[in-house]
Amino acid sequence: MLSIRNVTKRFDGIVAVDDLSFDIPEGCIFGFLGPNGAGKTTTMRMILDIIRPDSGTITWRGLPVSEEVRRRFGYLPEERGLYQKMKVGDELLFFARLLGLDSLTAGRKVGEWLERFGIDDRRNSRVEELSRGNQQKVQVITALIHEPELALLDEPFTALDPINAELLEEELRTIRDAGKTVVLSSHRMEQVEELCDNIAIISQGRLKLEGGVAEIRDRAVRRILNVRTASGRVKGAEDLPLVPLEGGRDYLRFSLRPDADPQAVLAALMEREQIQLFSLERPSMQEIFIAAVGDEDDEFDEAGAG
Amino acid sequence: MSTVWLIIRREFRFRVRSRGFLLITIIGLLAIVGLSFAPSLINSAAAGKQLKLAVADRTGKGFYTRLKADLVDSLPGGGARYLLFQSSAPTAELQAKVSEGGYDGYVVVDLASGASAASEAYRSTVATKSALSASDEARLQVALSSAAVYVRLQDRGIAGSDVAQLFSPVVVQTEVLSGKSTGPGKASTDSYALTYVLVLLLYMTVAVYGSYVALGVIEEKSSRVVEILLSAARPFQLMIGKVLGVGLTALVQYVVWLAAGGAVLVLRSAGGAVNVGGLNVKLSAIDPWVLLAFVVFFLLGFFSYAALFAAGGSLVSRTEDAQQISTPVILPLVVIFVVSIWALSNPSAPLAVVLSMVPLASPIMMFVRIGVDSPPIWQVAVAIVVNLGTVGVLIWMAAKVFRAGVLLYGRRVSLSAAFKALR
Numbered sequence: 001m002l003s004i005r006n007v008t009k010r011f012d013g014i015v016a017v018d019d020l021s022f023d024i025p026e027g028c029i030f031g032f033l034g035p036n037g038a039g040k041t042t043t044m045r046m047i048l049d050i051i052r053p054d055s056g057t058i059t060w061r062g063l064p065v066s067e068e069v070r071r072r073f074g075y076l077p078e079e080r081g082l083y084q085k086m087k088v089g090d091e092l093l094f095f096a097r098l099l100g101l102d103s104l105t106a107g108r109k110v111g112e113w114l115e116r117f118g119i120d121d122r123r124n125s126r127v128e129e130l131s132r133g134n135q136q137k138v139q140v141i142t143a144l145i146h147e148p149e150l151a152l153l154d155e156p157f158t159a160l161d162p163i164n165a166e167l168l169e170e171e172l173r174t175i176r177d178a179g180k181t182v183v184l185s186s187h188r189m190e191q192v193e194e195l196c197d198n199i200a201i202i203s204q205g206r207l208k209l210e211g212g213v214a215e216i217r218d219r220a221v222r223r224i225l226n227v228r229t230a231s232g233r234v235k236g237a238e239d240l241p242l243v244p245l246e247g248g249r250d251y252l253r254f255s256l257r258p259d260a261d262p263q264a265v266l267a268a269l270m271e272r273e274q275i276q277l278f279s280l281e282r283p284s285m286q287e288i289f290i291a292a293v294g295d296e297d298d299e300f301d302e303a304g305a306g
Numbered sequence: 307m308s309t310v311w312l313i314i315r316r317e318f319r320f321r322v323r324s325r326g327f328l329l330i331t332i333i334g335l336l337a338i339v340g341l342s343f344a345p346s347l348i349n350s351a352a353a354g355k356q357l358k359l360a361v362a363d364r365t366g367k368g369f370y371t372r373l374k375a376d377l378v379d380s381l382p383g384g385g386a387r388y389l390l391f392q393s394s395a396p397t398a399e400l401q402a403k404v405s406e407g408g409y410d411g412y413v414v415v416d417l418a419s420g421a422s423a424a425s426e427a428y429r430s431t432v433a434t435k436s437a438l439s440a441s442d443e444a445r446l447q448v449a450l451s452s453a454a455v456y457v458r459l460q461d462r463g464i465a466g467s468d469v470a471q472l473f474s475p476v477v478v479q480t481e482v483l484s485g486k487s488t489g490p491g492k493a494s495t496d497s498y499a500l501t502y503v504l505v506l507l508l509y510m511t512v513a514v515y516g517s518y519v520a521l522g523v524i525e526e527k528s529s530r531v532v533e534i535l536l537s538a539a540r541p542f543q544l545m546i547g548k549v550l551g552v553g554l555t556a557l558v559q560y561v562v563w564l565a566a567g568g569a570v571l572v573l574r575s576a577g578g579a580v581n582v583g584g585l586n587v588k589l590s591a592i593d594p595w596v597l598l599a600f601v602v603f604f605l606l607g608f609f610s611y612a613a614l615f616a617a618g619g620s621l622v623s624r625t626e627d628a629q630q631i632s633t634p635v636i637l638p639l640v641v642i643f644v645v646s647i648w649a650l651s652n653p654s655a656p657l658a659v660v661l662s663m664v665p666l667a668s669p670i671m672m673f674v675r676i677g678v679d680s681p682p683i684w685q686v687a688v689a690i691v692v693n694l695g696t697v698g699v700l701i702w703m704a705a706k707v708f709r710a711g712v713l714l715y716g717r718r719v720s721l722s723a724a725f726k727a728l729r
Contacts, residue, residue: 045533067540075533077530079530080530081530081532083531095534098312098535098538142534
């Protein structure tokens, strides 16, 4: 388990990470989410001990992240970092060796990974000659080649086409199933919802939400109401605390007003119409995300349903 | 394999395989070969030519005989350098003969205008079809002057054999007395020339390879490779690996150059003196200790400046800003280089002695003193200790600045922020 406890980091007096505490359980894919500038990258760099927190501690399996521990981590930085003028094969071999693989294993792994991502024909090309997507693949390989216990991937899907994104998702699941831990940040919430087991959402350096994805969606206040009536409409809906929404197919969609009680709404509806379907929709990750990073007092309203 | 070694190896391989390295090495090789052959090619073009000169002695004092006896120089390829013909023809006729190509030139010796024979004031005109080389001109001047002295002595009744004895040359050998009681002294002009060439090389390579360190750091920063590197290595390992890798590249370049230079010297000299860039270098003058001192002081100087360059490089984010940090590092180096050229002629001046033991100035200044002088062994020891200390402190400071600077992007990192990192 990776434990982050009361970590604070300031740059020139500006707080980047503010008393942050959360755990990343092992053997899961962990979505580390937050709007731009929330402190995700800073936190990842602190986990890797590239920069040190002003206060607080970060431990892996109960121990501080030493040099030896860090080599069992993999890192894909947000902004791409490769020697542009080196050949793809040489570059990967260098990083594989640097990350602790012996010469033979490194050579074998580089071949395997290049093949897996379909770029083994580019082994002798210089990195700068590759397309952005292919450079991203090389970057991903540098983060995963040594089978890290913990892989920290800052925006790994950027520049990947849907086919390669799918390929990477599959790889990450394989790694997870082998008992390793993957931490990734992404702005594509449908993907997070599909891929991640656990998430933490931070905003302005503070933790807003954390836990299992399914559990969070179950726990989240349900504010989207799906109703199907025999008549196909709701008589006098404007008297109820409901705001009509687009998107229903053979049913009607409403968003509940913040102070509305779903039980009372159900009772009122049953008086007016013959109810065939009444369900409170689990909010999507997108909605949860927006609700979590929005201001506390305009939590989850109509805007969130968009 | 250790992390530092992997970083050194990458740095070294990458640089040695780059086109820039190949280019500089080849240019250096051409310069070495060119410098050692070009002057002799120019000289041999002139030296290969025999001079046919008509000598008209209008004084009747035996100048022709004297010149003929004196100018017995031979050409490098064998054969007489000067062919002299006695002539009594008038000057106008001699001129005509020269333009026809009968002679390359003529020498007329006469009394100075208006002077009587008793005044012993002689005047000589040397006229040639094409301009005389500097060495020919000097040679003829010396021969004519000594002939005049010979003639005057004879006029005073000193016998011919005595005069010949009077004119037997003194063998002059210039030496610098060594501080050591044994061992040969250094031939001063030879060691001056060699030291000059080596100091220039020392200065240039410290500046060029130091800049490579700064540029390498900036490149890793601007391409963000540094983030991956830092996830697998400590900043100190990263910095020291880069510095050592670049230093190794420089050493390999030296080896190539020195081997080529050595081969050329051996090929051309066969024990004699070789003209390198117009300066005579005698193989025997190349003291192995001077070459050892060169390598030692290059390494000490390179590490001192490379640490500064690395720290500076970590403070900027873009290659375009490299100038901002390399100028303040290069400037003192240039000043020291200029002072060191002065010190070549004044190796024992108090300023040179003091500077040879001052951090950052010491690598070049002490090498100059070792090259052209024989500084006391304790001063060399002090210089080495001071330099080792300097390298240690600078690398330690640079690692601190590096750690702080290397992940700061966008804004230019102020010096005060850099100093803050030192605490």
